[in-house]
Every structure is written in structure tokens, then in C-alpha cells.
Amino acid sequence: MASMRHWLRGIGLATAALAATTMLAPQVQAQSPAPPPIKIGILHSLSGTMAISETTLKDVMLMLIEEQNKKGGLLGRKLQAVVVDPASNWPLFAEKARQLITVDKVAAVFGCWTSVSRKSVLPVFEETGNILFYPVQYEGEESSKNVFYTGAAPNQQAIPAVDYLMANEKVKRWVLAGTDYVYPRTTNKILEAYLKAKGVAADDIMINYTPFGHSDWQNIVASIKKFGSAGKKTAVVSTINGDANVPFYKELGNQGIKATDIPVVAFSVGEEELAGIDTKPLVGHLTAWNYFESVNNPANKAFIAQWKAYTKNPKRTTNDPMEAHYIGFNMWIKAVQKAGTTDPAKVIDAMVGISVPNLTGGYSAMMPNHHITKPVLIGEIRADGQMNTVWQTSGTVVANEWSPYLEGSKDLIADWRAPLSCGNFNVVTGKCGGASK
Amino acid sequence: MNFLRTCLVLILLTAPAMAQSEDAFTGLGSNDFDAIGAAITALALSGDKQASPTIHAIHDETLYAAPDGSLLIKADAGYVDARTGAPVADVVEDDLIAVRVNNKVRRAVDAALGSLDLFAATPDIRRKAAAAVFLSRDPAILPALAKAIAGETNDSVRVVIRQAQAASQLANPDATEAEQLAAVAIIRAKGGLEAQSLLGSLRDQTPAVANAAGEALTALARLQQLWSLVQSVIYGLSLGSVLLLAAAGLAITFGVMGVINMAHGEMVMIGAYTTFVVQEVIRARAPWLFEASLFIAVPLAFLVSGGIGIVIERGLIRFLYGRPLETLLATWGLSLVLQQAVRSLFGANNRDVGTPKWMSGATEWGGVTVTYNRLTIVVFAVLVLAALLAVLRYTALGLRMRAVTQNRRMAAAMGIRTPWIDALTFGLGSGIAGMAGVALSQIDNVSPNLGQGYIIDSFMVVVFGGVGNLWGTVVSALTLGIVNKFLEPIAGAVLGKILVLVLLILFIQRKPRGMFPLKGRAVEQ
Numbered sequence: 035m036a037s038m039r040h041w042l043r044g045i046g047l048a049t050a051a052l053a054a055t056t057m058l059a060p061q062v063q064a065q066s067p068a069p070p071p072i073k074i075g076i077l078h079s080l081s082g083t084m085a086i087s088e089t090t091l092k093d094v095m096l097m098l099i100e101e102q103n104k105k106g107g108l109l110g111r112k113l114q115a116v117v118v119d120p121a122s123n124w125p126l127f128a129e130k131a132r133q134l135i136t137v138d139k140v141a142a143v144f145g146c147w148t149s150v151s152r153k154s155v156l157p158v159f160e161e162t163g164n165i166l167f168y169p170v171q172y173e174g175e176e177s178s179k180n181v182f183y184t185g186a187a188p189n190q191q192a193i194p195a196v197d198y199l200m201a202n203e204k205v206k207r208w209v210l211a212g213t214d215y216v217y218p219r220t221t222n223k224i225l226e227a228y229l230k231a232k233g234v235a236a237d238d239i240m241i242n243y244t245p246f247g248h249s250d251w252q253n254i255v256a257s258i259k260k261f262g263s264a265g266k267k268t269a270v271v272s273t274i275n276g277d278a279n280v281p282f283y284k285e286l287g288n289q290g291i292k293a294t295d296i297p298v299v300a301f302s303v304g305e306e307e308l309a310g311i312d313t314k315p316l317v318g319h320l321t322a323w324n325y326f327e328s329v330n331n332p333a334n335k336a337f338i339a340q341w342k343a344y345t346k347n348p349k350r351t352t353n354d355p356m357e358a359h360y361i362g363f364n365m366w367i368k369a370v371q372k373a374g375t376t377d378p379a380k381v382i383d384a385m386v387g388i389s390v391p392n393l394t395g396g397y398s399a400m401m402p403n404h405h406i407t408k409p410v411l412i413g414e415i416r417a418d419g420q421m422n423t424v425w426q427t428s429g430t431v432v433a434n435e436w437s438p439y440l441e442g443s444k445d446l447i448a449d450w451r452a453p454l455s456c457g458n459f460n461v462v463t464g465k466c467g468g469a470s471k
Numbered sequence: 472m473n474f475l476r477t478c479l480v481l482i483l484l485t486a487p488a489m490a491q492s493e494d495a496f497t498g499l500g501s502n503d504f505d506a507i508g509a510a511i512t513a514l515a516l517s518g519d520k521q522a523s524p525t526i527h528a529i530h531d532e533t534l535y536a537a538p539d540g541s542l543l544i545k546a547d548a549g550y551v552d553a554r555t556g557a558p559v560a561d562v563v564e565d566d567l568i569a570v571r572v573n574n575k576v577r578r579a580v581d582a583a584l585g586s587l588d589l590f591a592a593t594p595d596i597r598r599k600a601a602a603a604v605f606l607s608r609d610p611a612i613l614p615a616l617a618k619a620i621a622g623e624t625n626d627s628v629r630v631v632i633r634q635a636q637a638a639s640q641l642a643n644p645d646a647t648e649a650e651q652l653a654a655v656a657i658i659r660a661k662g663g664l665e666a667q668s669l670l671g672s673l674r675d676q677t678p679a680v681a682n683a684a685g686e687a688l689t690a691l692a693r694l695q696q697l698w699s700l701v702q703s704v705i706y707g708l709s710l711g712s713v714l715l716l717a718a719a720g721l722a723i724t725f726g727v728m729g730v731i732n733m734a735h736g737e738m739v740m741i742g743a744y745t746t747f748v749v750q751e752v753i754r755a756r757a758p759w760l761f762e763a764s765l766f767i768a769v770p771l772a773f774l775v776s777g778g779i780g781i782v783i784e785r786g787l788i789r790f791l792y793g794r795p796l797e798t799l800l801a802t803w804g805l806s807l808v809l810q811q812a813v814r815s816l817f818g819a820n821n822r823d824v825g826t827p828k829w830m831s832g833a834t835e836w837g838g839v840t841v842t843y844n845r846l847t848i849v850v851f852a853v854l855v856l857a858a859l860l861a862v863l864r865y866t867a868l869g870l871r872m873r874a875v876t877q878n879r880r881m882a883a884a885m886g887i888r889t890p891w892i893d894a895l896t897f898g899l900g901s902g903i904a905g906m907a908g909v910a911l912s913q914i915d916n917v918s919p920n921l922g923q924g925y926i927i928d929s930f931m932v933v934v935f936g937g938v939g940n941l942w943g944t945v946v947s948a949l950t951l952g953i954v955n956k957f958l959e960p961i962a963g964a965v966l967g968k969i970l971v972l973v974l975l976i977l978f979i980q981r982k983p984r985g986m987f988p989l990k991g992r993a994v995e996q
Contacts, residue, residue: 256839414572424504
């Protein structure tokens with residue numbers, strides 16, 4: 035295993051070096067006393083189980099950096115990507131993050147996908163004072179000075195989805211199905227508390243967890259069907275992650291559960307995941323995100339065209355975490371321009387209040403809790419694997435990093451502006467770090 | 472005054488034109504889902520002969536609204552006006568907006584099609600229509616249902632329409648109590664989850680109806696309890712057959728030959744990728760063959776995986792006989808090499824292996840839903856096992872294999888080329904793993920990691936059953952499958968798996984040779 039990892043690391047470094055040299059070559063000739071480039075770390079798994087999702091994010095970062103260099107770089111300097119491969123290995127994420135910050139001296143890092151990888155690198159960023167942009171929807175209950183969360187918190191995805199089902203489909207009975215790890219467990223805890231607060235009886239909530247990569251869904255789907263035949267409208271809220279979704283949806287289709295009977299709303303299924311399956315039996319099932327490839331506006335069309343040209347693949351899809359990196363990268367550029375330096379400490383202070391266009395036709399702003407404002411879109415899966423927006427919030431939604439529905443976190447707020455400058459301020463006791471994390 | 476007169480004339484002139492365009496079709500082009508749904512229901516009841524093709528077009532998502540308010544159906548040959556059915560030329564596709572569809576609209580479409588198709592010529596379509604009406608429970612359809620029952624010639628279809636009528640009657644506020652009680656009885660006789668769901672929604676009806684529904688519900692729920700036992704057994708057998716398929720090849724390479732083959736899962740994975748390649752070729756060259764793609768893939772997967780198996784045996788494993796630790800490490804390394812090779816060749820992403828139509832969908836056995844793909848895999852597992860046993864028992868190759876594994880030196884003395892037999896045996900085991908891959912491509916993700924998920928399960932099955940005993944493997948696979956499916960509803964999928972593993976470890980502690988250990992001198996050597 036060790037030799038294998040070394041080998042992969044070698045490849046990662048080689049690609050990084052190659053990317054760097056190809057990008058730098060023209061400028062070196064153009065300007066005689068070229069200022070040193072600004073380095074940006076990219077910390078996404080390029081091998082292992084998460085490679086499927088994370089490789090795309092590495093590609094989109096390289097595209098954005100190339101684009102910025104075409105516009106003349108930043109502060110008169112060129113940008114240079116440093117790509118490392120943490121290989122879906124959580125402790126390795128911390129090791130690679132430290133390498134990026136202390137050896138490569140990057141100005142900021144864009145990376146991580148799973149919550150466990152983010153938790154793994156968190157101490158490294160807090161110790162070194164560097165910046166991490168985290169682009170994936172997550173369970174909340176966290177706010178770090180050094181992390182900017184450009185993905186959705188639960189109230190920017192899960193709760194609006196549940197509200198939609200309650201209002202439009204008159205759902206009275208709920209199945210919360212998820213993969214067995216921290217994101218689904220925390221999200222389901224929040225949802226359960228929320229549903230109970232809305233008057234849903236405990237008997238009308240069924241919670242089910244399955245292991246990663248679960249493939250035999252026969253009796254789980256059968257039990258969902260049984261749960262759904264109690265005379266009340268039933269929906270499934272799915273936090274099932276990764277490729278276990280494919281056999282899950284196949285089984286739903288085969289057992290004849292249609293979206294018109296028992297709709298499934300998924301938080302981890304996007305265009306990328308649907309690209310690998312026959313979507314005809316899934317038509318009408320729902321997803322909740324902050325961006326869909328099918329969103330019809332000029333900014334998004336330009337982004338898609340640019341992406342397809344960059345990857346030289348007309349079939350490549352775009353998805354929500356890609357938009358999050360697009361927003362995060364543009365925010366960082368603006369903050370660096372505002373601060374006039376890439377010094378992380380100054381950039382962190384400059385970040386709050388920065389507002390940039392998102393791809394759904396509005397603006398996203400960085401709030402004092404280091405989360406961004408986002409519109410929430412509910413989409414129905416179409417036969418071609420794209421989403422059909424059936425509902426969206428009228429404006430953008432501010433993230434509740436600390437859920438108001440959980441006992442331990444309802445009194446907490448995060449505000450990283452001076453003088454408060456605290457990620458878990460307890461408004462009842464008036465102390466920072468007042469409650470258990 | 473003149474001005475007023477002109478206005479009046481204008482209003483008079485436009486009024487009839489407005490009325491003409493404000494027909495049942497207009498609402499379909501709306502932006503509001505509720506309006507679209509209402510328009511569909513109105514259109515279905517309007518009796519317009521274009522209603523059926525238009526609503527079918529919404530169902531197929533081929534109905535478009537043009538800027539001038541006309542509605543167009545996209546057909547193979549071009550566009551057709553939905554109102555008249557006449558073909559329309561010179562359509563600017565960029566100006567067309569697809570009629571908006573969401574689940575609410577889909578429900579309206581299903582109900583509308585149900586009421587329209589009740590009078591279709593084919594009994595099957597009428598049956599489906601009645602089933603759709605049963606789910607939509609729209610009292611507005613009651614007159615149509617009565618007409619359909621009177622005109623129905625097929626007895627079994629009439630029963631389904633009666634059930635639909637009963638369901639709609641229960642949603643009808645004008646129905647008498649006697650009518651509703653009769654309806655409850657019909658629903659109770661129908662049984663099944665749909666009936667339970669309907670009966671469960673009757674709590675706020677009159678006391679007599681609610682009581683009758685409650686009684687019916689209790690009776691049906693009791694029946695459902697029994698069925699859920701049967702369901703666990705059937706799903707267990709299905710899981711067992713998957714385990715059996717995955718483990719059958721290993722029962723040869725590990726069980727019979729004694730090679731700890733960690734690359735077994737990759738043989739399965741290669742079989743699955745063979746299926747993918749076969750389907751890709753068929754899609755590109757001969758789409759009409761698609762339904763038969765799996766039949767073509769099975770022998771090819773056997774040959775590809777078997778061939779690779781023979782190469783591995785000749786190139787690697789034959790140098791390692793009698794050194795189990797080195798074999799384990801070498802084959803594990805090999806499994807990584809094979810995974811990476813497939814990743815480089817096909818990419819890290821999952822590949823889409825299609826399911827032929829005859830394997831999609833499900834059938835109801837009483838209260839149990841059995842999907843066709845799982846059913847096919849059970850049959851396939853039985854066939855593979857039978858073929859394997861036949862090869863070992865009745866062919867010259869099988870005879871030699873048995874001879875070599877029982878007493879290598881004696882077999883060599885009788886003139887059998889034992890190295891060659893070793894290679895073929897390993898190839899046979901790998902080939903069977905490849906065939907398992909074809910089956911697994913239908914229920915799992917085809918990715919380079921496919922094999923990893925099955926290697927531990929396969930070893931578990933072979934060791935539990937007793938190394939070297941094919942029947943032991945069968946019994947063990949089915950036992951593990953059924954135990955797993957009984958534990959899953961009680962303990963949950965995660966804990967269920969852990970419990971199975973703990974039980975297995977305890978069992979192996981007591982009986983290290985598995986359920987059916989081989990006896991005799993051959994074992995002792």
C-alpha cells in the first residue's frame with residue numbers, strides 16, 4: 035500500500051509540475067523580470083472512492099485559474115495551481131494540506147469533499163492561519179475562522195426541500211434514508227427535530243441507514259413501500275451518498291414506486307451522478323440544490339460552454355459543487371484585490387461582505403459566519419438526466435451554520451468580524467465557545 | 472362618439488375570437504402547475520377527440536407551446552397541431568416551450584389517461600387504465616366507470632374496473648353509506664398495499680364506514696405480516712444466489728485448488744466490463760440485438776475472464792504452489808494492477824450497463840414484489856451451478872481435475888499433464904467469476920472497484936460452507952443470504968452485516984473446516 039501511495043503521489047506531483055510548467059511557459063518569455071506567481075493549492079482526491087466526484091472539481095479549478103491568468107492574473111502576478119492527491123485517505127488530507135501550506139507556500143486552498151476530510155484538515159488550517167474553500171453541501175454545526183463554506187448548510191437545502199414537499203405534495207409521512215456516516219446522521223437529526231416541531235408524529239418518521247456502496251435494496255425498498263401505504267402521503271428524504279444511489283433508484287423503478295406515489299428527494303444526487311444511469315424510471319423524483327445545469331441564464335450558458343471547451347468533452351455535465359468553487363474563487367480574487375495582498379490573515383478579514391454573481395442569475399455574498407447566501411432550487415429529474423426546476427426561493431437564503439432545531443446548537447451564532455470574532459458564540463451565556471461542539 | 476363606436480366594434484369583433492381561443496387546451500400552455508393540471512382534467516372530460524393524443528403527448532413530454540398560443544405535438548415526422556391533429560410546417564424550434572410538467576401534472580395525466588383509456592380496444596390497456604383510476608380516486612370519473620363496466624367483455628378487466636369504481640365511490644361525497652360499505656368490501660377483497668393505503672385514509676368517514684375499513688385493515692395487516700416472512704425468505708434466496716454466483720468460481724480456485732486468490736473479485740469485475748463492451752458494440756452496430764446482449768456477454772465473459780485466469784496461473788501462480796502467504800500477497804498485488812488497468816482503460820467513473828426490457832419491472836406473488844432482474848439471477852445461478860457440476864462430474868476434463876486435486880502424483884503417473892490441468896482448472900474458476908460479473912452488472916455499479924465488494928463475501932461463503940465442497944458452498948450462500956435478510960429489518964443493514972460476521976467468526980471458531988468438511992486421506996495431505 036505504501037509503495038502504491040508513493041507511486042500515486044509521484045503521479046500527482048508530476049501532473050502538478052506539468053500543469054505548472056505548461057501554464058507558466060508563455061509568460062516567462064513575455065515579461066522579463068516576471069514576479070513570482072501566486073500559488074493556489076488544490077486538495078481534491080484524484081484516486082480512490084471519491085475520485086469520481088472530486089476530479090471534476092480539480093478540473094474546474096484549473097479552468098478558473100487559467101481563465102484568470104488570461105485576464106492578466108492577480109495583483110500583476112500570475113496564478114499557479116499546485117495539485118496534490120490525498121487519495122480519498124482522510125489522514126492524508128491533513129498531511130497534504132500541511133505540505134501545500136508550509137512547503138509550497140500557497141495563498142489559499144480549494145478542496146475537500148466529505149465532511150470527514152474537512153474535519154481532518156481543520157486543525158492544520160487553524161494552526162497555520164491559511165484559508166480553505168469548501169465547496170460541498172454539508173451538515174453544518176461548524177464555523178471556522180479559516181474555512182469559507184461555499185456549499186449549502188442544511189437550511190439552504192434540506193429544510194426548504196421538506197417545506198416544498200409539505201406544501202406542494204401534502205406529505206404527512208417521512209422516510210429519512212441515508213448512508214451511515216456523519217453528514218446523513220447530522221442532517222437527519224436536524225430534519226427529525228424540524229419535522230417534530232412541525233407537528234409530525236414519531237410514528238410517521240422512519241429512519242434507515244445503510245453502509246457505503248450498499249447494493250441489495252430489495253427489502254428496504256419493500257419496507258418503504260409498506261410504510262407508504264398507511265393512507266397518508268409519504269415521501270423519502272434521501273441522504274444516500276455515492277454510487278449506492280444507482281441500485282437504490284433501480285430497485286425503486288423495478289418495484290414500481292413512481293414519483294407520483296412516493297417521491298424521493300435527494301441531497302447528494304446531481305447531474306454527475308445521474309450521468310451513469312438510465313434515468314427514465316426516475317423521472318419526477320426530486321433533488322434539492324443551489325444550482326442546476328439546466329438553469330437558463332447567460333452566465334450559466336457561458337460557464338457551460340467554457341467548461342465543455344476546456345474539457346474538450348461535449349458530454350461533460352456541470353454541477354452544484356462546481357458552481358460553489360466558481361463563486362468561492364471569484365470571491366477570493368475580489369478579496370485579494372480589496373486587501374491588496376494575498377496574506378491569508380488580511381484576506382480573511384476582507385472576505386466578509388464580498389458579493390459576486392452566481393450562476394443562477396443572482397449574487398452570492400459572504401456572510402460574517404463564513405457561509406454564503408444562496409438561492410434554493412427544487413428540481414425534478416428529467417428523462418435526459420437533467421433537472422427541471424419546479425420551485426425556487428424568491429431570493430437568496432442566509433446559512434444557519436448552527437441549526438436552531440438542535441438542543442446543543444440553537445443558542446450559538448458565528449460572527450468572524452471584530453470585535454466578536456467567534457465561531458460559536460452563545461447568545462444566552464454571552465460567551466464564546468459556550469456550548470459543546 | 473366615433474371613438475366609442477370603434478371601440479364597441481372592436482370588442483364585438485374580438486370577443487368571439489377570444490372565446491374561440493379560450494378552449495380546454497389553453498390552460499396547458501400556462502406557467503402555473505395547478506392550472507395545467509386543471510386543464511388536463513377538463514380536457515379529458517370534454518370528449519374532444521384530440522384529448523387523448525394531447526394528453527398522451529404530455530405524458531411522453533412531447534407537447535410544446537408556440538408563442539402564438541397554438542400547441543404542437545412533436546411526432547417522428549414533424550410537428551402536429553394538438554387542437555386539430557393537422558401537420559404543421561415551418562416550426563421554429565427555438566421559439567417552442569415544452570409544456571411544464573411536475574408530479575402534480577403527472578398525476579392529473581395518469582388520471583386523465585385512465586379515464587380515456589377505459590374504452591381502449593386492448594384489454595391490457597383497459598386494465599392499466601382502471602389501475603390508474605384506482606389510484607387517482609376521482610369521483611368525476613364515476614359515470615365513465617359505470618359505462619365501462621356495462622360494456623366490458625373481459626371478466627378479469629371488469630373486476631379491476633369494479634375495484635376502481637369502489638375506490639372512486641369512497642372519495643365521492645354524494646355516495647350513500649350502503650354504497651360505501653359495499654366499496655370497502657370490494658377493496659378488502661382486492662388486498663395488497665394499495666388497498667391498505669386506501670383503507671387507511673378512511674378514518675374520517677362516517678362511523679360505519681370507518682369501522683368496516685378498520686376491520687378490513689386489521690385483517691389485511693395480519694396477512695401482510697405472514698407475507699413479510701415469505702418476503703424475507705425470497706429476498707434471502709435472491710441475495711444467496713448472488714453470493715453463490717460470486718463464490719462459485721472461488722470454490723474452484725480456492726476450494727478445489729487451494730489457491731488463495733485475492734484477484735478473484737477482479738475476474739468478476741472484468742466479466743462486468745465485458746458486458747459493458749458487448750453492449751457498447753451492440754449499441755453502435757446492431758441496436759436490434761440489445762435485448763439479447765446478456766446472452767452474448769455470458770460466453771464472452773467466461774472466455775475473457777477464463778483466458779486471463781489461465782495467463783495468471785501460467786505466469787504467476789504456478790511458481791507459488793504450496794506457499795500460501797506469497798500467493799496471497801502476489802494475487803492481492805495483481806488485483807490492484809488489474810483495477811488500475813481497468814481504470815486507465817475505461818476511466819474511474821461508473822459505466823452504464825443497460826438492463827434489457829425483459830429484466831425490468833417486477834411481478835407480484837401475493838404480497839411480495841419480486842423484481843425480474845433478481846429472479847433472472849436466481850435462475851442463472853442455478854444454471855451456472857448445474858453446468859459446473861456437470862463439467863466436474865461428466866466430462867473428461869472434470870475427471871482429470873478431480874484426479875489431480877485428489878492425488879497429483881498418481882494422476883501424473885497415469886499420464887495426465889498436471890500443469891495443464893492446473894491452468895485449465897484455474898481458468899474454469901476465473902471464467903465462472905466472469906459469468907458472475909455479467910449478472911452483477913445488472914444489480915450493482917460497474918466500476919473498477921466492483922470486485923472489492925465481493926471478495927470478502929466470497930471467501931466467507933466458501934470457508935463457511937467447507938473448503939473443497941461445492942454443495943457446502945451452495946448451502947452456505949443461501950444460509951448467509953437468508954440470515955442476512957432476516958436480520959436486516961430487525962437490526963438495520965449496517966448492524967445486520969456486523970452480526971452476520973460475528974456469528975460467522977464464532978462458527979468458524981467451533982468448526983474451523985466449515986459446515987461440510989471434506990473427510991478422508993486426501994484432506995490430510
